[in-house]
Amino acid sequence: MEKVIEILSELHPDVDFxxxxxxxxxxxLDSLDIVSLVAEIDTEFGVTVPAEEIIPENFNSxxxxxxxxxxxxxx
Amino acid sequence: xxxxILEYLEKTAVRVPDKIAFSTGKESMTFxxxxxxxxxxxxxxxxxxxxxxxxxxxxxxxxxxxTAFWGxxxxxCFYVCLDEKMPRARIDSIIDSVKPRxxxxxxxxxxxxxxxxxxxxxxxDDISAGDEDADALASIRCRQxxxxxxxxxxxxxxxxxxxxxxxxxRSVIDYTESLTDALGxxxxxxxxxxxxxYFDAPLKELxxxxxxxxxxxxxxxxxxxxxxxxxxxxDTYKINTVCWVVSALVQISSLGALEAHTPKYLTTVAxxxxxxxxxxxxxxxxxxxxARFFNLYxxxxxxxxxxxxxxxxxxxxDEPIPVGRPFDNTDIILLDAENKRAEQGAxxxxxxxxxxxxxxxxxxxERTDEAFVQxxxxxxxREIIYRTGDIGKYNSYGELVFVSRKDNQxxxxxxxxxxxEIESAAMKxxxxxxxxxxYNKDKKEIALxxxxxxxxxxxxxxxxxxxxxxxxxxxxxxxxxxxxxDNGKIDRRTLIERTNRKENT
Numbered sequence: 001m002e003k004v005i006e007i008l009s010e011l012h013p014d015v016d017f018x019x020x021x022x023x024x025x026x027x028x029l030d031s032l033d034i035v036s037l038v039a040e041i042d043t044e045f046g047v048t049v050p051a052e053e054i055i056p057e058n059f060n061s062x063x064x065x066x067x068x069x070x071x072x073x074x075x
Numbered sequence: 076x077x078x079x080i081l082e083y084l085e086k087t088a089v090r091v092p093d094k095i096a097f098s099t100g101k102e103s104m105t106f107x108x109x110x111x112x113x114x115x116x117x118x119x120x121x122x123x124x125x126x127x128x129x130x131x132x133x134x135x136x137x138x139x140x141x142t143a144f145w146g147x148x149x150x151x152c153f154y155v156c157l158d159e160k161m162p163r164a165r166i167d168s169i170i171d172s173v174k175p176r177x178x179x180x181x182x183x184x185x186x187x188x189x190x191x192x193x194x195x196x197x198x199x200d201d202i203s204a205g206d207e208d209a210d211a212l213a214s215i216r217c218r219q220x221x222x223x224x225x226x227x228x229x230x231x232x233x234x235x236x237x238x239x240x241x242x243x244x245r246s247v248i249d250y251t252e253s254l255t256d257a258l259g260x261x262x263x264x265x266x267x268x269x270x271x272x273y274f275d276a277p278l279k280e281l282x283x284x285x286x287x288x289x290x291x292x293x294x295x296x297x298x299x300x301x302x303x304x305x306x307x308x309x310d311t312y313k314i315n316t317v318c319w320v321v322s323a324l325v326q327i328s329s330l331g332a333l334e335a336h337t338p339k340y341l342t343t344v345a346x347x348x349x350x351x352x353x354x355x356x357x358x359x360x361x362x363x364x365x366a367r368f369f370n371l372y373x374x375x376x377x378x379x380x381x382x383x384x385x386x387x388x389x390x391x392x393d394e395p396i397p398v399g400r401p402f403d404n405t406d407i408i409l410l411d412a413e414n415k416r417a418e419q420g421a422x423x424x425x426x427x428x429x430x431x432x433x434x435x436x437x438x439x440x441e442r443t444d445e446a447f448v449q450x451x452x453x454x455x456x457r458e459i460i461y462r463t464g465d466i467g468k469y470n471s472y473g474e475l476v477f478v479s480r481k482d483n484q485x486x487x488x489x490x491x492x493x494x495x496e497i498e499s500a501a502m503k504x505x506x507x508x509x510x511x512x513x514y515n516k517d518k519k520e521i522a523l524x525x526x527x528x529x530x531x532x533x534x535x536x537x538x539x540x541x542x543x544x545x546x547x548x549x550x551x552x553x554x555x556x557x558x559x560x561d562n563g564k565i566d567r568r569t570l571i572e573r574t575n576r577k578e579n580t
Contacts, residue, residue, distance in 0.1 A: 031300035031326060035556040051303050051332035
């Protein structure tokens with residue numbers, strides 16, 4: 001989970017990702033961030049995020065991102 | 076003879092008044108509503124004494140926003156569209172250029188609009204709900220010529236100071252007619268718009284919609300992050316036509332969404348403004364074998380797009396996608412370094428001739444005179460052409476091919492180098508999705524940025540096998556994604572800045 005927050009903070013140092021939700025709904029993350037995140041998740045966690053999982057619900061908070069990674073890792 | 080673009084709206088609103096003209100998906104406006112509200116806005120602006128001047132539009136992308144455009148034109152004024160994401164410095168420089176007295180805002184942007192401290196800050200909901208003054212509107216129409224401006228669109232400008240391109244009714248009508256004809260739009264066309272409303276790019280959807288009684292959906296910007304959801308949106312609204320920048324299409328294909336989620340209704344895919352990486356283009360062609368694909372090319376200075384190529388033959392493995400031929404009533408001249416017509420098959424600067432050539436840059440004669448020049452092939456009478464700064468040539472099919480930006484052909488260590496060649500060499504690898512090559516003039520350094528699997532060292536090793544030594548980049552950076560401009564094109568200026576900041580290899 002900390003690693004996810006670290007990756008996010010690199011993209012937007014000014015946001016407190018530990019508490020922020022609505023990262024997509026509030027427009028914090030744009031399409032470029034999503035592409036970067038997907039690549040970073042692959043490098044850092046060895047988890048490939050398939051297109052079907054690239055949906056707003058999975059990226060709305062650090063927690064949601066972490067939950068997705070954990071789930072995909074188990075599959 | 077048609078002299079005003081609003082005649083499209085007026086005819087269509089009689090023919091199909093209750094059809095949806097513009098929609099976000101959630102909220103829609105019919106042609107009747109668009110006409111009624113834009114006439115009310117025009118009447119209101121006229122009653123305030125606004126005429127023949129700029130009116131700013133400060134609204135989110137919505138059917139109301141384009142209705143405000145037509146309202147401004149009803150008043151005999153021209154619109155300049157702002158966006159909430161524009162930096163204040165850019166807005167200030169736009170205001171400094173067009174010196175507007177009035178701004179129209181939606182509720183969300185009203186405060187920000189007020190902060191601009193213009194003479195009038197108008198709320199869309201207020202001025203669109205009033206009665207129309209048919210006599211006033213008729214008298215305005217009577218006074219107007221088809222050479223009167225309808226918008227000023229600000230391009231980024233390589234020096235950083237935005238230049239406002241002024242376009243009039245006549246050139247937009249010319250564009251609408253030839254584009255609709257060449258791409259075969261009709262009243263069954265359902266567009267999904269991607270490009271921001273403060274450029275001329277969305278004219279591709281807006282104008283044929285008015286002319287043919289088609290429908291345009293404004294896709295929420297957020298969806299471009301989520302390819303599967305984006306395809307679902309296209310399916311939900313039975314979108315059959317997209318005219319998008321290449322990066323938006325690549326976003327879907329490169330994340331692997333196309334195979335399992337092929338847009339069901341898409342029959343026309345037009346793309347432009349950038350070179351389509353062949354691998355991604357081939358993925359799209361394979362996913363939609365029955366769709367018609369068009370490559371579009373053209374500068375804002377010649378009203379929207381100037382050339383098109385329909386993908387009706389297979390391309391060679393390393394053949395660039397041609398830009399084809401000019402739209403009807405547009406002529407392309409290739410000029411060589413001596414301002415003579417380039418030899419058959421030789422490269423030359425792409426110059427554009429015809430009604431599509433716009434009126435130049437607002438309040439900027441100096442820059443206008445540099446690019447909008449007398450046709451050097453004609454010494455008998457005044458004939459203005461637009462010099463694009465792009466290099467092109469004709470292939471063996473007689474199709475125009477874009478070679479590079481003039482600035483992309485560089486002299487480096489005494490050699491003439493085409494930066495695009497280095498990009499192609501980098502993208503030869505299956506696992507490199509995109510590559511961009513730039514030249515840092517100050518440091519005299521070739522820089523390569525790419526998205527893909529290999530690390531920088533592997534990349535350089537491979538390039539060394541494919542390219543002569545003088546073409547090898549001295550700065551190589553692997554990126555997770557390339558930075559994009561507001562329009563969705565690759566942000567070259569940001570990339571150049573990176574080469575200034577960092578030492579590399």
